[in-house]
Amino acid sequence: MSSISMEKSASMGLKDLLGYLLDSDKVDSVLTMRRIPETGAWDLALISDSGNLGEAEPLAPVMTVNAGKELSSLSLSGKRIAAVLKPCELRALIERVKREQGSLENVLTISHTCSGVFPLEQAADGSMDELLPKYEKVSSMGEIPSSVRDTCKACQHFIPMDSDILLSAAATQRPGEGCVLYLGSEKAEEALKEFKGNRDDRVFDPSSLDRTAAARKKERDRLFTSMENDCSGLDGLLNVFGKCVGCHGCSRVCPICYCALCDFESMNFDYNLPYFEEHLSRKGALRLPADTVMFHLGRLTHMSFSCVGCGMCSDVCPVGIPVAAVFSRTGERTASLFDYVPGRSLKEEIPVMVFKEEEFSDLG
Amino acid sequence: MNKEFVPRITSFLCKWCSYTGADLAGTSRLQYSTSIIPIQVMCSSRVDPVFLLKAFLSGSDGVLLGGCHPGDCHYETGNYHTRRRFAIVKEVFESLGLESGRLKLSWISASEGPKFARIANEFTEEIKLLGENPARKSIFL
Numbered sequence: 414m415s416s417i418s419m420e421k422s423a424s425m426g427l428k429d430l431l432g433y434l435l436d437s438d439k440v441d442s443v444l445t446m447r448r449i450p451e452t453g454a455w456d457l458a459l460i461s462d463s464g465n466l467g468e469a470e471p472l473a474p475v476m477t478v479n480a481g482k483e484l485s486s487l488s489l490s491g492k493r494i495a496a497v498l499k500p501c502e503l504r505a506l507i508e509r510v511k512r513e514q515g516s517l518e519n520v521l522t523i524s525h526t527c528s529g530v531f532p533l534e535q536a537a538d539g540s541m542d543e544l545l546p547k548y549e550k551v552s553s554m555g556e557i558p559s560s561v562r563d564t565c566k567a568c569q570h571f572i573p574m575d576s577d578i579l580l581s582a583a584a585t586q587r588p589g590e591g592c593v594l595y596l597g598s599e600k601a602e603e604a605l606k607e608f609k610g611n612r613d614d615r616v617f618d619p620s621s622l623d624r625t626a627a628a629r630k631k632e633r634d635r636l637f638t639s640m641e642n643d644c645s646g647l648d649g650l651l652n653v654f655g656k657c658v659g660c661h662g663c664s665r666v667c668p669i670c671y672c673a674l675c676d677f678e679s680m681n682f683d684y685n686l687p688y689f690e691e692h693l694s695r696k697g698a699l700r701l702p703a704d705t706v707m708f709h710l711g712r713l714t715h716m717s718f719s720c721v722g723c724g725m726c727s728d729v730c731p732v733g734i735p736v737a738a739v740f741s742r743t744g745e746r747t748a749s750l751f752d753y754v755p756g757r758s759l760k761e762e763i764p765v766m767v768f769k770e771e772e773f774s775d776l777g
Numbered sequence: 778m779n780k781e782f783v784p785r786i787t788s789f790l791c792k793w794c795s796y797t798g799a800d801l802a803g804t805s806r807l808q809y810s811t812s813i814i815p816i817q818v819m820c821s822s823r824v825d826p827v828f829l830l831k832a833f834l835s836g837s838d839g840v841l842l843g844g845c846h847p848g849d850c851h852y853e854t855g856n857y858h859t860r861r862r863f864a865i866v867k868e869v870f871e872s873l874g875l876e877s878g879r880l881k882l883s884w885i886s887a888s889e890g891p892k893f894a895r896i897a898n899e900f901t902e903e904i905k906l907l908g909e910n911p912a913r914k915s916i917f918l
Contacts, residue, residue, distance in 0.1 A: 645874030651917055676827060695836065698916040706918050707827070707834050713869045714826035714862070743872040747865050765865070768857035770847065773864050777847070777884045 415602065416617075417594045417610035423525070423582040426592035427471045427497065430523070430578075430608065434495045435463040439604045440521060444484055444496035446473040455536050457483060459494070471497040472525060472582050474548060474561070475536045479723050481505030482668035485515030495521040495604075499530070500573045501723040504756020505668035507575070508719050511763050514671050521604055524573035525582040526622065528552035529565025533728050555624030557632055564724035564737040567633035569626075572619055574757050577601040579617055637742045644739055653739065654709050656732040659702035663726035663736045664712060669719045669755075676715075677708050709736070713743050718764050719755045720744035784812045784838035784904040786897075789828065791821045793851040794886045795843025801890030802897075809894035810901040813841070820844070822855035826866045829880060836913025839879050839904040841896075846884040856884070878907055 419426040431443045442461040447468045449456065455475045460466060481502040487494060488506075498506065503524045509515045528548065535541040541560075548558040557566050573579050579595040594610070595617045596602050644653045661677065664670040676682070684703055692699050717740055726736040748755060751764040790796040796817045802809060814837075818824055821844030832840045842863060844856040863882045870877040881900050885893050912918050 641874075647875065647911055647915060647918070649874060651915075655917060676825070696914070696916045700917050704834075707830050710830050710834075710869065710873075711827045714830065714866050717869065718865065739873075743869055746872045747868045750864055750868055751861075765858065765861055768854065768861055770857070773860050776860055776863060776867075777844075777882045 414596050414598075414614070414616070416596065416613045416615040417605065417608065418591050418613060418615075419594075419610045420591045423580060423592040424470070424472045426594070427523070427525075427580060428466055428469055430594065430605075431460075431469065431471065431495065431497070432463045432466055433608050434521070434604065435461070435466070437607065439493070440495040441492040442494055443469075444480060444487070444494055444498075445469045445471045446475060446477075446497070448473065453539060459487065471523075474528065474530045474545075475533075475541070476502070476530045476723065476725065476728075477533065477536075478666065479505050479668040479725050481507075481509060481721075482666075482671075484520065485509035485668075485671075488515040488517070488520050491519060493519045493521070495523060497523045497525075498573075498576070499527045499723075500524055500570055501527075501568065501721045501756075502668075503573055503576055504570065504721040505723060507756040507759055508669055508721065508763075509671060510759060512671055517759070521578070521600060522576045523578040523580065524576035525580040526573070527565075527568075527571045527582075528558060528625075529561030529568065529571075530724075531560060532562055535560065552625075555622070555628065557625075557628050562724040562728065562737070563636060563735065564722050564727065564741055567629065567636040567738075567741065568722055569629055569633060570722075570754075570756075571625070571629065572617075572622065575759075578605075581617060581621075636738055640735070640738050640742050650706055650710075654706050654734060656734055657705040657709070658732055659705045659708070660731060661708070662729045662731070663734075664708075666725040666729050667712075667716075668721065668723065668725070669716045670712065677704075677711060709739070713740065713747075717744035718747040718751065718753060720748075721755050782905060782909065783810075784901055784909075785814060785836075786812045786839040786841055786900060786904065787832040787837040788813050788815045788841040788843065789818050789821065789824045790815050790841075790843040790885075791845060791851075791856075792817055792819050794845035794849065795821075795883070795893065797887035798843070798885040798889045798893040801887065802894045803890075805890045807890060807894040809897040812839070812901045812904070813897050820850065820852050820855040821859040822850075822852070822862075824859065824862075826862055829866055833875075833879060833910070834912050834918040836910050837879075838907070838910045838913075839881065839900055841900060842880075842882045843885050843893075843896075844882075846886055849886065876907060878903060879910065
């Protein structure tokens with residue numbers, strides 16, 4: 414496998430690559446973050462005309478929607494798409510492909526080392542622009558920017574696991590240094606055959622990010638310990654989820670929650686008068702909407718082992734519940750029961766779809 | 778006058794093994810605790826984790842899930858999936874500091890009437906030690 418280096422910033426190099434892919438008809442469209450010039454707002458955009466790439470900001474530290482979720486349905490269209498994905502978006506895509514919600518066949522995945530994304534609130538109100546220079550400086554030193562999502566600070570998988578093209582960005586790129594594309598598949602070699610740049614056979618060296626990894630590990634331990642204290646026992650559940658207004662926004666934006674007929678949205682939870690009366694006769698009072706705590710516990714049992722920790726859920730919560738922190742902490746434990754890492758590889762099967770005859774002998 | 782605490786144990790029992798085992802315990806005139814509230818399901822894998830959560834949050838003091846022994850499932854592999862799901866529910870409980878001792882998975886075949894009676898009594902004693910489920914009184918759950 415080869416590498417291509419360019420005397421450009423990572424962002425410019427990546428835009429050149431996207432332009433090349435479109436102009437040389439290697440792909441039909443590209444999926445990238447973009448900034449609308451008139452309003453300054455960020456969005457995720459599918460672009461088929463390279464003339465529209467001017468507004469693209471492929472490395473913007475913003476996630477308006479988990480791109481893996483959007484891409485998975487697009488990937489079934491049969492069109493060839495090159496997508497710039499953050500590591501957790503790539504893992505989300507792979508989890509969805511495992512659930513037959515997408516395909517990697519016509520997709521060229523371009524991913525990069527990630528320093529985290531800003532909460533949507535700061536991206537929307539413009540305060541992110543002031544914080545951006547500091548974000549870049551701090552992450553180039555291998556430290557964690559204080560302004561990113563909590564789950565980003567604690568994320569252990571900030572290096573893409575299995576992308577066609579890996580770009581070293583953020584923390585590994587010192588100011589003034591060129592950008593390097595590491596090709597990781599035959600598909601990438603084929604697509605970039607005529608792409609200009611200095612060819613080499615360098616391989617990405619993750620040890621250049623050891624400092625970041627250590628800082629992330631420390632932050633993860635801190636976040637998980639504080640969750641353990643806040644969210645323990647029934648009182649802890651009420652403490653954390655007691656504010657829930659039952660909007661189900663966290664599951665709508667979740668890349669893993671793909672069920673079109675979600676149990677919690679179904680008639681099963683469409684309560685009627687006899688239910689309320691039965692509940693009142695037992696407890697004497699009833700909180701509405703009902704079963705908000707059960708909704709979160711149910712989701713934890715249904716999909717936590719596949720949680721990629723992107724943090725969309727916390728970001729959209731109107732009452733500020735740290736959903737992502739709870740899910741990444743519990744998810745890490747449920748996944749480790751099966752030595753599973755969500756989105757690591759297509760070859761690893763979803764834990765609840767398979768079994769071994771000899772396991773969990775202590776149960777039952 | 779102190780009334781003795783009789784737990785309420787919601788029990789999901791598979792039609793082919795555990796429920797039939799419970800039937801056998803009855804027809805064999807075996808004594809077992811009245812705490813068991815049986816619900817027949819076609820297979821232990823029909824029990825979505827949410828069923829267990831619903832029983833727990835509604836105030837069941839214990840939740841029992843009974844299925845065929847591994848390898849003996851009427852539908853060949855249902856109980857293997859049950860076992861994985863149950864392991865997940867237990868882990869979720871433990872990660873959130875909830876009493877996972879209130880959940881129990883047991884393999885009871887159609888011929889194991891005495892085992893059913895024994896499990897029912899043992900689990901009842903375990904639950905008595907834990908006491909009443911605090912969720913029973915919580916209006917917010």
